[in-house]
Amino acid sequence: MRDPGARASSTPLVGGSAEPTLRDLSAPGRQAWSLPDLDVPRRNLDLPEMADAPPALPEVAERDLVAHFTRLAHRNFGVDLGAYPLGSCTMKYNPKVCDWAAELPGFRDLHPSAPAQLTQGILEAVVEAERILCELTGMSRASFQPPAGAAGELTGLLIMRAYHQEKGHPRHKVVIPDASHGTNPASVTLAGYEAVSVPSNAKGMVDIDALRAVVDEDTAGLMLTNPNTLGLFEEDIEVIAQIIHEVDGLVYYDGANLNAILGVVRPGDMGFDIVHSNLHKTFATPHGGGGPGSGPVAVVERLIQYLPGPIPTPAGDGAIVWEQPAASIGRVHGNHGNMLVVVRALTYMLALGGPGLERVAQRSVLNARYLEHLVGKEYAIPYTAPCMHEFVASAENLKKETGIRAMDVAKALPDYGFHAPTVYFPLVVDEALMLEPTETESPETVEALAKALLEIADVARQDPEYLHDAPHHTPVSRLDDAGAARSPVLTWFMEDSQ
Numbered sequence: 001m002r003d004p005g006a007r008a009s010s011t012p013l014v015g016g017s018a019e020p021t022l023r024d025l026s027a028p029g030r031q032a033w034s035l036p037d038l039d040v041p042r043r044n045l046d047l048p049e050m051a052d053a054p055p056a057l058p059e060v061a062e063r064d065l066v067a068h069f070t071r072l073a074h075r076n077f078g079v080d081l082g083a084y085p086l087g088s089c090t091m092k093y094n095p096k097v098c099d100w101a102a103e104l105p106g107f108r109d110l111h112p113s114a115p116a117q118l119t120q121g122i123l124e125a126v127v128e129a130e131r132i133l134c135e136l137t138g139m140s141r142a143s144f145q146p147p148a149g150a151a152g153e154l155t156g157l158l159i160m161r162a163y164h165q166e167k168g169h170p171r172h173k174v175v176i177p178d179a180s181h182g183t184n185p186a187s188v189t190l191a192g193y194e195a196v197s198v199p200s201n202a203k204g205m206v207d208i209d210a211l212r213a214v215v216d217e218d219t220a221g222l223m224l225t226n227p228n229t230l231g232l233f234e235e236d237i238e239v240i241a242q243i244i245h246e247v248d249g250l251v252y253y254d255g256a257n258l259n260a261i262l263g264v265v266r267p268g269d270m271g272f273d274i275v276h277s278n279l280h281k282t283f284a285t286p287h288g289g290g291g292p293g294s295g296p297v298a299v300v301e302r303l304i305q306y307l308p309g310p311i312p313t314p315a316g317d318g319a320i321v322w323e324q325p326a327a328s329i330g331r332v333h334g335n336h337g338n339m340l341v342v343v344r345a346l347t348y349m350l351a352l353g354g355p356g357l358e359r360v361a362q363r364s365v366l367n368a369r370y371l372e373h374l375v376g377k378e379y380a381i382p383y384t385a386p387c388m389h390e391f392v393a394s395a396e397n398l399k400k401e402t403g404i405r406a407m408d409v410a411k412a413l414p415d416y417g418f419h420a421p422t423v424y425f426p427l428v429v430d431e432a433l434m435l436e437p438t439e440t441e442s443p444e445t446v447e448a449l450a451k452a453l454l455e456i457a458d459v460a461r462q463d464p465e466y467l468h469d470a471p472h473h474t475p476v477s478r479l480d481d482a483g484a485a486r487s488p489v490l491t492w493f494m495e496d497s498q
């Protein structure tokens, strides 16, 4: 069996047979807990709701329990383990100081319904995060209720709808580029609009003539991410914004890729009216994994009245109160959003400061351009404008020559100690490999990642069969990802509990 020579991570991945479950480890009488002796009389509650016997939970010693979960953690790949170049997802290393702040008991143990007079500390954190976010995006006010990027998109579109509704004509269409992130057309449809696709030009940017052709008085607005999903900065962004504003449409910025422009250029200055940011990608909470996120929506002055509320707002006497915007679209989340993700983001912003945030943008672009330069020797780069924080390469040539596809290349990378990149997205590139090395990786790691990708291309020529079965050195090999999405098995029953 071939052994990849270039594994960047020195941490061994645990391979081999299936992990025993806690049930397999269970032995009668073992326990992972200890409680002090009762110092009050024992009472038996004789209630009809009570079961006859305790549930048949596994009985495991603390030592075995900890070993079990530690072993499982070692079988996983995460941002703390190595480079995770999953384009469009910004899976970067997150500084531990952000966890420290979010775990402070004064933040962590707060009840979400506690009144403002008892929660001034966390409200001040939210107000400060809003101030910095607005400064970075060029917006006037923000609401932190939306719990994810896609939720921010829907919120922004509902604000768009409220704006047009108040003018007496809700309109029906929202324009999105053909390379847009999948959540964009989904959010547009969910908000009750028709998604009108505008094609990219030969440079991978919005085709201005095609845009002019689809925009009219029935256009509520346009959704755009810039840098776009090809990793390119829309050079005609001011013209794009002007075309939409000429029909009184609103320009929506999908700010999921904000790390590429932090402190360098602001969506507000490009002409955008509504911006969502993915705090969980850009500001120190890992994306994915199903954990809580935060997709705050920020707007220009004339749209503040529609923001979801209530919003923490400094009152005249210095206290912070909850305030409902005048024509609010209402709540989009229970309580006030995922507050601890906001605390982590604020910690990140303050720890890095203005110059540090600017370096985030510079480093994210530098790393992507370096990686693009290194892998461009082997993989075609269909759009050649200088990339920003990510780029899209193509395995089309490799496929023609060897039968090895983008998916095979991606599945081989974990054998080298790297997470797989995004594949087959955006749809405008055949055999797309979308790579985002992120700002947190060193030049050595970027070089090791490039070396792995080049070596995989070599292996494709010498031994394509080997790559069809990759990865070979991970706890599990090829998974049926379509099956996992379409027929997920989300429940497991212990034999004697059915």
Ligand SMILES: Cc1ncc(COP(=O)(O)O)c(C=O)c1O
Residues within 6 Å of the ligand: 088, 089, 148, 149, 150, 151, 181, 183, 225, 229, 254, 256, 257, 278, 281, 287, 293, 295
């Ligand atoms: C460009 C873009 N827009 C929107 C989203 C959606 O964000 P979320 O996954 O938090 O809903 C993403 C996801 O990373 C994205 O890359």
